[in-house]
Structure formats: structure tokens, C-alpha cells
Amino acid sequence: MPHTFSRNDPSHNLRKQMMTRRNTISMFGNRLTQTIRQLGSLSRVGIALLGIGFAAHGFHAEEVHAEERASGSDAASETESNADPNAALLVADSIAKDLRYLTSEKLAGRSAVGPEILKAAEYIADRYREMGLETRLYGDSPMQPVEMATGSQPTSAEDNGLRWWTPGEEPAEIQLDDQFMPLAIGSTQGDVEADIVWVGYGIQAPDLGYDDYAAVKESQSVKSADGEGSVEGKIVMMLRKEPGFADPESPFDGVKNTRHAFFDTKISTAIDQGAVGVLFVNDPASIELGLKAVDNQYAAEDRRLNALLAQRNALPAEATNLRSSLTEKIDQVQEMLGNRERERDRASWGLLGVAEAGTRPRKGDEKITDPHTGKSTRRPAIPVASISREAADRLLKQMASISAADDDEGSNSDSEDSRTIFAKGLAAVEAAIDSDYKPRAIDSPGLRGRLKVGLTNATATSPNVIGVLEGKGKLADETVVIGAHYDHVGMGGIGSLAPGTVEVHNGADDNASGTATMLAVANRVVSELSDQSDHRRIVFIAFTGEERGLLGSKYYCSQPRFPMSKTVTMLNMDMVGRLRDNELTVYGTGTSDGFESLIQGLNSDMEQSSRPFKLNLVSTGYGPSDHASFYEAGVPVLFFFTGLHSDYHRPSDDFEKLNLDGMTRITDIVSQAANRVATMEQRPSYTQTNKDFQIRRQLSVVLGIRLDPETNSVAAVMDPSAAKQGGIQVGDQLIKAGDRTIRSANDLREELRPKSPGDSLRLTIQRDGNEMDLDVRLRAR
Incomplete structure (x- = not known):
């Protein structure tokens, strides 16, 4: 019989007990500022985070209803009175510390086939050990080696x-x-x-x-x-x-x-x-383009080298650690410059790359x-x-x-x-x-x-990193997997959306955010399940090779450390660092009969400690992240995601743009979901879902109006704004945006979601009884 996640379930009572003593995770106003000051990044991070927080309630966000703005203010006040600021600061500090390392230049973008991925793997393994997780899983190691193809390479000079x-x-x-x-x-x-x-x-x-x-x-x-x-x-x-x-x-x-x-x-x-x-x-044209690309790359690396040399020269004598770090970066850049010179020779000859044809x-x-x-x-x-x-x-x-x-x-x-x-x-x-x-x-x-x-086929090996909290009692033989991929696209190339760029792609949101949040969830779950007599085994996995086709998660599902038949749920976090407009998307809510009500209930309960999310629940268990590997293997899944943005797979996906407050709140809801699934008496049932999926994109444009929720007429127009420039006036009745009929502010929001700054949008309005079309040029938020 499918589990229905009743509030009378023992796991719900457990969660209610935990709520009275858990670390609440919300930061507002001066507490957020204090945290950022402790991290030494007030000037950039603070502004970014406060800007995101205020934008959700700002006049420019026409998609937010008036009553939602009011309730949001009340929620903030309630959080101010109920939250434990010391606990919140500890969670934020832990997440920020992990993020700073995972997005550091020394990891060179965490390519799954680069040597730097092993540094990231060792860091994650050390964090597991600090929490007391079992890491002696493959001999004395938490590393599950995953071999992945990297293309073809010449065998030898004698053979070619x-x-x-x-x-x-x-x-x-x-x-x-x-x-x-x-x-x-x-x-x-x-x-x-x-x-x-x-x-x-x-x-x-x-x-x-x-x-x-x-x-x-x-x-x-x-x-x-x-x-x-x-x-x-x-x-x-x-x-x-x-x-x-x-x-x-x-x-x-x-x-x-x-x-x-x-x-x-x-x-x-x-x-x-x-x-x-x-x-x-x-042909000459292709050669010229190739040379120009190499020259641009060389020039960028040369500028970077000069900047690093200037930084090192400006250091005081006692800054030995920073000097050593800069010297390491300088050596790496000089090696890259040597590689670029050899690439230029090949480009000048007009040679194609091995895989170019x-x-x-x-x-x-x-x-x-x-x-x-x-x-x-x-x-x-x-x-x-x-x-x-x-x-x-x-x-x-x-x-x-x-x-x-x-x-x-x-x-x-x-x-x-x-x-x-x-x-x-x-x-x-x-x-x-x-x-x-x-x-x-x-x-x-x-x-x-x-x-x-x-x-010959070229291959590289990098590990999934696994830590285990063993189960207890009658549920000990079953497993819950909590995962996030920790690889990214390295210095560009395969997977980069900045073609021709040879630059560190730090992958702060994708997916240092998911990895750091998973570690925070691990710390929370270890603490909250410590005195429970019955709970399932929790397996935390930092997956490699996600950016190359979910290779790490697919490999684990084919070679699991614990039986897949006894794996009851997989929770996945990928790109959870850019919470905006308080929107959290959760995929997989249809993969088990009770998952939708579970997430909605946990979100409602967040009113007691922090502001609930504006949830976007998606039924399907398929999609382009590691949860899909488990779902295809017969495991119900939940995938937490804050949306695509313009920095995706580009060098600009940096730490300073992350929303730490949002990540601490996501830590809360994922931890509670994990606790519920780990302690419920019956395992979640598996339900088949539609294979169609659409990755949700963050709203990146602004029209510049506020709609009256009662009449759907324009209550205010920003000046300057796209709406003002396009001729929208207060009192206009909005009928259509593009081909979409507008019945609410949410309809308008969904029409704007896939748009980019500079796109044109036709609005159909009614003014003084007459219907007319107006074209507006959308602006960036």
C-alpha cells in the first residue's frame, strides 16, 4: 500500500520534536551583514545578497502580488523573532567556507578529467570524516573510481x-x-x-x-x-x-x-x-579563425599572468601563505602560455584537431x-x-x-x-x-x-566521493541517497557556453552550491538522527562526471555500494545557489504517491522558523541531473533547483553571486525531507512519470508594471522602464502578452520567464474601451 505521509506518522512527530531544537537557518538585515563581514566579503557579497532579498518585495517585480509582498514582510518579522541567529551564522559560515574552497582558482573549474578534481574529492572526503561519516568503503577510501572516455588520442609518433x-x-x-x-x-x-x-x-x-x-x-x-x-x-x-x-x-x-x-x-x-x-x-579562412582564437586565449592568459605578478609584487614580506598561493597560480598560467604557443604552431600549419572532423x-x-x-x-x-x-x-x-x-x-x-x-x-x-x-x-x-x-581511446578516472551514516533498528537495511555533483567544466571547452574562452569556470552555482548544501545537510542529518533508534542508512554521494552525461551517478547505479533494490529514495541538489523571488523548484514530486504532500507540508511548516518558499512542483523524475540515473533504476527521487540563469556554464558563475540565505533555507527543507524519508515506517512507492521535462529558468527581464490583483489592470508604471517606453499607462487592462492570455500576474510572469533582455514582446491592452497592441523592448532586472 503506498505511503501517504500522514501527519500522524512517527516520522512527522520526530520532525516536530526536532523543530524545537534544530538550528534554524534564516538571515535578515544586520545578521546577514554580520555574517558577510565575518567572511570578509561585505562589499560584494553583501550587496548581491541584500539585493536579491529586496528584489523579491520591490516595486519593480510586477509578478509579485500586493498581498504577497505584505505577507512576505510579516514572514520576515516572524523570522526575526523566532530564528536562532547563532545557529544561522554557523550554517552560513559552514556553507560559505565549503563554497570558497570549491570555487577557488586552485581547483581550475573542477573538470572531471583534470587533476584538480582529486583535490576537490579529498576536501569532500575530509569533510565527511569531520562529521563522523563512515568513509572506509573502497578499502580505506570513500572514493569510487569512475572511468570516462575523453575522446581519441594518437598512440605514438611511430604509428602516425x-x-x-x-x-x-x-x-x-x-x-x-x-x-x-x-x-x-x-x-x-x-x-x-x-x-x-x-x-x-x-x-x-x-x-x-x-x-x-x-x-x-x-x-x-x-x-x-x-x-x-x-x-x-x-x-x-x-x-x-x-x-x-x-x-x-x-x-x-x-x-x-x-x-x-x-x-x-x-x-x-x-x-x-x-x-x-x-x-x-x-582552408585559409578556418586557419585565420583558429589563429585568432589561440591569440585571444594567449592574450587573456598573458593579462592574467601580469595581474598575478603585480599582486605578488605588492604583497608584504610576511604574507608567505598568500605568496605561495599566487606563485602556484603563476606557475599554472606560465604552463598554459607554453601550451598556447604549441597550439599556435599547430594552428599556423592548418592542422585539424584529432576530433575536429x-x-x-x-x-x-x-x-x-x-x-x-x-x-x-x-x-x-x-x-x-x-x-x-x-x-x-x-x-x-x-x-x-x-x-x-x-x-x-x-x-x-x-x-x-x-x-x-x-x-x-x-x-x-x-x-x-x-x-x-x-x-x-x-x-x-x-x-x-x-x-x-x-x-586509441583516451580515458580519465575520477571518483564519486561517498560517506555513510549507518542505519539503526528495523530500517537499517534500507538506504536513502543524498547527492550532488561536484564537477564542472574546468577551463572551458566541452560544456562551456563561452566558446573560445580559456578561463577558469568556477561553477559556483553549478554545482559548488549543491555540494556545499549537501555537506550542510549531512551535518544536520547526522546530528538530528543521532538519538533515533530506527532510521534508514543515509548515503551521501558527491558525483563526478555529471557535466559529461551523468557518468558518476550512472556508474554508481550500475555498481552500487548498497543494493539498489533496498535504495528507497534519492534526493538531489543541483544549482541551488541562486534563490530569486523566493522560488524553489522541486522535481520528482510525482515519483512517489506522497512526495507532493510531503514537500508542501514541510514548506508550510517553515512558517514557524523562516519564510516558506514559493514552490514550483514538477512531477517528472527525469531530467538532466543525477537524480535521473536513480529514477531510471527504479528509485523515487526529489530534485531541488533554483533555476537557470545567464551565468550558467560561463566564467561569470562566481561565489559573489550566490544567495547564502537561500542555501541555508534549502538546507533546512532538504534535511527535513531526508529525516522524514529516513524514519517513515513504509518505504516510498515508485510511480512512473512522463518523460517530458522543461528546465525552469529564472526571470531575467522586467517589464516595469504592477498589476491590480482584483481587476488585472495596470496599477503603476515604473519610470524609466520597458513598459513606460512602450506606451503602457496606469489603468490599461492587460489582455494578452505574446500569445498568452493574461488572467493574473502569474500568467505575465510565466510569459516573461523565457525572455532575455532586449527581446521584444507584444502586449494587447484595452484602453478607454478600445483594444490595441503595443510592442515593448524588455530590460534586464
């Missing part, structure tokens, strides 16, 4: 490279990282020796009047048995992209790539023509389905590599020499014009094709090459 020669000539050679790079879109292992043939852009598009392979066949003096020349059994060298890339008059698109420019299309065409290897040559290695024959024609064929895997423009230039000039020699013998069909163009090298051939959209081919029999590629 290109040599070419003509009879009687000394071979030329380019090597790994020196004008040669194997590409993961091709076979993982390959060693072929064959003639090298130039195939222009490697495009076969007769419907557009362009066919490189037809031109190659026409130019060849040695024909196949059916009288046609071919590239069968040969290594083909081709340009990236397509002719006239930036020309709107191109027979191709000219503005954006067509399918003929795709690496996959070019490789598939080459394989269809019988090629045994592919050499790609980068794609990351789908072909191992043996595989079935290929053309998405445009639906035709399926089986194609062999062939080695694919990127070579420098300098090497390609040498090869084309050598082809011209071979063609000229053959012409002296009377066996060459190439025109004098064709040989002249190829003798000038790569840039001339490229320009000729782009000028008239006619393929350029040359016959160069006897130019042999040996192409070698060797790639």
Missing part, C-alpha cells in the same frame, strides 16, 4: 605520419604534431602504401555542374580496364569545405555549408570511388545510410589525416614536375595551363577553382605515399 616519394628520389616525410595529425573520423589503425592523387575539394555533384572525380579520370594517362581513370586503391588529397565558400553566386550555397562540405560526405565519396586513404588540407571511429566495415537519399551501403574503414598547407603545397608542386616530365615523353594529357597552375602551388590551384568553379586535376603517376595512423 606520411612519407612520399617518386622513383629514384629521396622520400619526404611529415610526422605527428609536425604538420600531420590523424583524425578520429577515420579508422583507428591504418598503414597503407599507394599512389597519392589530388582530388580538389573531393566533391561529386554533377547536378551542380561540378565533379572533382570526373576531372581526375579525364586527366589520367593510365586508364583502368574499362577505359576510365580512377582513384581506386589510391590515397586522395583534398581541400576542406567547398568552392566559393563566401560567394553568394557560388553554384553551392555560398553563404553556408552544403552537405558537400561535410567531412563525412567527402570521406564517404572517396570510399565509394575506391580510395584507401584521405588527406585533408585546411568528427569523433566516430570506423572499425572495419560498417553500414552507412545517406540521410539525403536513404540509401544504405557497407563501406570499409580507411585512415584519414590532416596535413599542413605547406606539405600539400610541396606535393602539388611535385605533381606538376611529374606531369611536365611525362609531357616530355609524350604520355601526358595535362594542359600547359594546368601544369603552370600546379607548379605555383596550393594557393594558386585553390584560387583557380574558386574563380570559375571548374575542378583542377593533374596526372602524376608514380608519386607514392605511405600513410600511417594509430589512435
Whole structure:
């Protein structure tokens, strides 16, 4: 029989007893200021936090009803009278201390595949030990190692490279990282020796009047048995992209790539023509962009180095600890600058990265389905590599020499014009094709090459960090998991929404906030369950690899430390550091029959110690965070979340923007939920929910009006504001915003939620009996 979370349940009585002695967790006015002063960050953190608190009740927030503002003030007063300020300060200080470490520069953004993740893991493990949690779970360690793929990497210099020669000539050679790079879109292992043939852009598009392979066949003096020349059994060298890339008059698109420019299309065409290897040559525009990106990264790191050096030089002699910390950062930046210099060399050669053309290695024959024609064929895997423009230039000039020699013998069909163009090298051939959209081919029999590629799967290992509070009594054999991921996106790259930026992404909200709150919950739960005779085992897990696809939580669910069949609930905290407008979203309230009433009841009970949240309850147990791994394994879940914002996965997600008061209040509700689930007599039932989910975004724009809750008319207009500029007047009746009918301030709020500053919104109003449309340009809050 499903558990209904009755208030007569022993777990509810336990919670009521705890409420009389627990650490209440609310900070207002001078108490918040005092906490921030103790943390040494009044000037920035205090302003940010007080600003968030006041915004919830401010005139500019048109989505807040008048009576809600009044009740909010009463709640604040009640909190002032009932809260234990010393307990609140201790909780806030603990959370802030953990946040400061987890968001520090020394952790370099906590990439799951970087060495710094181990420092974060050790810190979390030490915090578990301080609380008295059991950490001897994997030998003497709390670390559950998780191996994750990081792509492909070359095996060795001996396995990778290109040599070419003509009879009687000394071979030329380019090597790994020196004008040669194997590409993961091709076979993982390959060693072929064959003639090298130039195939222009490697495009076969007769419907557009362009066919490189037809031109190659026409130019060849040695024909196949059916009288046609071919590239069968040969290594083909081709340009990236397509002719006239930036020309709107191109027979191709000219503005954006067509399918003929795709690496996959070019490789598939080459394989269809019988090629045994592919050499790609980068285009000048892509090289210029690559160099600019590297130069920008280098300049940013150089500025950072100079700033760090200036800080260190300004330190007094006795500041030895800070000097040591700055020296460590300086060493890291200098190492990065050295890496950028090597990257610039590769970029100047025009070499593609191993995974830049794609990351789908072909191992043996595989079935290929053309998405445009639906035709399926089986194609062999062939080695694919990127070579420098300098090497390609040498090869084309050598082809011209071979063609000229053959012409002296009377066996060459190439025109004098064709040989002249190829003798000038790569840039001339490229320009000729782009000028008239006619393929350029040359016959160069006897130019042999040996192409070698060797790639292996690259992996990294980082740990889930687990601490356990053992159960007691008749419930001891069952488990409640409380988790948060502690990894982020490191210095940018994979996962970053600041493309091209090489900068520490501290991930304060995502998800240092969840990790620090989980640690605060652990401390609270250990204390509150200490004298209970019956409660379930509580397993606290800091997950790795969430940013790479929930890898840590998926691994734990497949290799659990305690049986999944005995795991009754999972509570997840991800991005809980930006409470705004007092809105807390809880996903998973439909994953067990009593979860919705449980959360609503706990929230209502918060009136006795702090202001209740404005809850947004979402039924589904699916979604892009670690709770989904447990839900798919049959475990009911609850996921606490304060919303997406514009700093998500960007370097600007910093400590100073976090709402510590909100995090302490979230600590309270999560702790109480954990206590209830840990002590209830019956385990929560599992309920299937809809797989559809939508991640809730924080409101980031303001219209600048206040609606009368009785009449839904405009009661006030801010000046200046988007509404004022758009012509909204007091007394206007708001009928629609966009396509949404507005019946309440909440309707307007939900219409504004997905909008960004600068977006235009059409408002339909009624004024003096006449209906009209007004367009407003939304402003940032």
C-alpha cells in the first residue's frame, strides 16, 4: 500500500520534536551583514545578497502580488523573532567556507578529467570524516573510481605520419604534431602504401555542374580496364569545405555549408570511388579563425599572468601563505602560455584537431545510410589525416614536375595551363577553382605515399566521493541517497557556453552550491538522527562526471555500494545557489504517491522558523541531473533547483553571486525531507512519470508594471522602464502578452520567464474601451 505521509506518522512527530531544537537557518538585515563581514566579503557579497532579498518585495517585480509582498514582510518579522541567529551564522559560515574552497582558482573549474578534481574529492572526503561519516568503503577510501572516455588520442609518433616519394628520389616525410595529425573520423589503425592523387575539394555533384572525380579520370594517362581513370586503391588529397565558400553566386550555397562540405560526405565519396586513404588540407579562412582564437586565449592568459605578478609584487614580506598561493597560480598560467604557443604552431600549419572532423571511429566495415537519399551501403574503414598547407603545397608542386616530365615523353594529357597552375602551388590551384568553379586535376603517376595512423581511446578516472551514516533498528537495511555533483567544466571547452574562452569556470552555482548544501545537510542529518533508534542508512554521494552525461551517478547505479533494490529514495541538489523571488523548484514530486504532500507540508511548516518558499512542483523524475540515473533504476527521487540563469556554464558563475540565505533555507527543507524519508515506517512507492521535462529558468527581464490583483489592470508604471517606453499607462487592462492570455500576474510572469533582455514582446491592452497592441523592448532586472 503506498505511503501517504500522514501527519500522524512517527516520522512527522520526530520532525516536530526536532523543530524545537534544530538550528534554524534564516538571515535578515544586520545578521546577514554580520555574517558577510565575518567572511570578509561585505562589499560584494553583501550587496548581491541584500539585493536579491529586496528584489523579491520591490516595486519593480510586477509578478509579485500586493498581498504577497505584505505577507512576505510579516514572514520576515516572524523570522526575526523566532530564528536562532547563532545557529544561522554557523550554517552560513559552514556553507560559505565549503563554497570558497570549491570555487577557488586552485581547483581550475573542477573538470572531471583534470587533476584538480582529486583535490576537490579529498576536501569532500575530509569533510565527511569531520562529521563522523563512515568513509572506509573502497578499502580505506570513500572514493569510487569512475572511468570516462575523453575522446581519441594518437598512440605514438611511430604509428602516425606520411612519407612520399617518386622513383629514384629521396622520400619526404611529415610526422605527428609536425604538420600531420590523424583524425578520429577515420579508422583507428591504418598503414597503407599507394599512389597519392589530388582530388580538389573531393566533391561529386554533377547536378551542380561540378565533379572533382570526373576531372581526375579525364586527366589520367593510365586508364583502368574499362577505359576510365580512377582513384581506386589510391590515397586522395583534398581541400576542406567547398568552392566559393563566401560567394553568394557560388553554384553551392555560398553563404553556408552544403552537405558537400561535410567531412563525412567527402570521406564517404572517396570510399565509394575506391580510395584507401584521405588527406585533408585546411582552408585559409578556418586557419585565420583558429589563429585568432589561440591569440585571444594567449592574450587573456598573458593579462592574467601580469595581474598575478603585480599582486605578488605588492604583497608584504610576511604574507608567505598568500605568496605561495599566487606563485602556484603563476606557475599554472606560465604552463598554459607554453601550451598556447604549441597550439599556435599547430594552428599556423592548418592542422585539424584529432576530433575536429568528427569523433566516430570506423572499425572495419560498417553500414552507412545517406540521410539525403536513404540509401544504405557497407563501406570499409580507411585512415584519414590532416596535413599542413605547406606539405600539400610541396606535393602539388611535385605533381606538376611529374606531369611536365611525362609531357616530355609524350604520355601526358595535362594542359600547359594546368601544369603552370600546379607548379605555383596550393594557393594558386585553390584560387583557380574558386574563380570559375571548374575542378583542377593533374596526372602524376608514380608519386607514392605511405600513410600511417594509430589512435586509441583516451580515458580519465575520477571518483564519486561517498560517506555513510549507518542505519539503526528495523530500517537499517534500507538506504536513502543524498547527492550532488561536484564537477564542472574546468577551463572551458566541452560544456562551456563561452566558446573560445580559456578561463577558469568556477561553477559556483553549478554545482559548488549543491555540494556545499549537501555537506550542510549531512551535518544536520547526522546530528538530528543521532538519538533515533530506527532510521534508514543515509548515503551521501558527491558525483563526478555529471557535466559529461551523468557518468558518476550512472556508474554508481550500475555498481552500487548498497543494493539498489533496498535504495528507497534519492534526493538531489543541483544549482541551488541562486534563490530569486523566493522560488524553489522541486522535481520528482510525482515519483512517489506522497512526495507532493510531503514537500508542501514541510514548506508550510517553515512558517514557524523562516519564510516558506514559493514552490514550483514538477512531477517528472527525469531530467538532466543525477537524480535521473536513480529514477531510471527504479528509485523515487526529489530534485531541488533554483533555476537557470545567464551565468550558467560561463566564467561569470562566481561565489559573489550566490544567495547564502537561500542555501541555508534549502538546507533546512532538504534535511527535513531526508529525516522524514529516513524514519517513515513504509518505504516510498515508485510511480512512473512522463518523460517530458522543461528546465525552469529564472526571470531575467522586467517589464516595469504592477498589476491590480482584483481587476488585472495596470496599477503603476515604473519610470524609466520597458513598459513606460512602450506606451503602457496606469489603468490599461492587460489582455494578452505574446500569445498568452493574461488572467493574473502569474500568467505575465510565466510569459516573461523565457525572455532575455532586449527581446521584444507584444502586449494587447484595452484602453478607454478600445483594444490595441503595443510592442515593448524588455530590460534586464
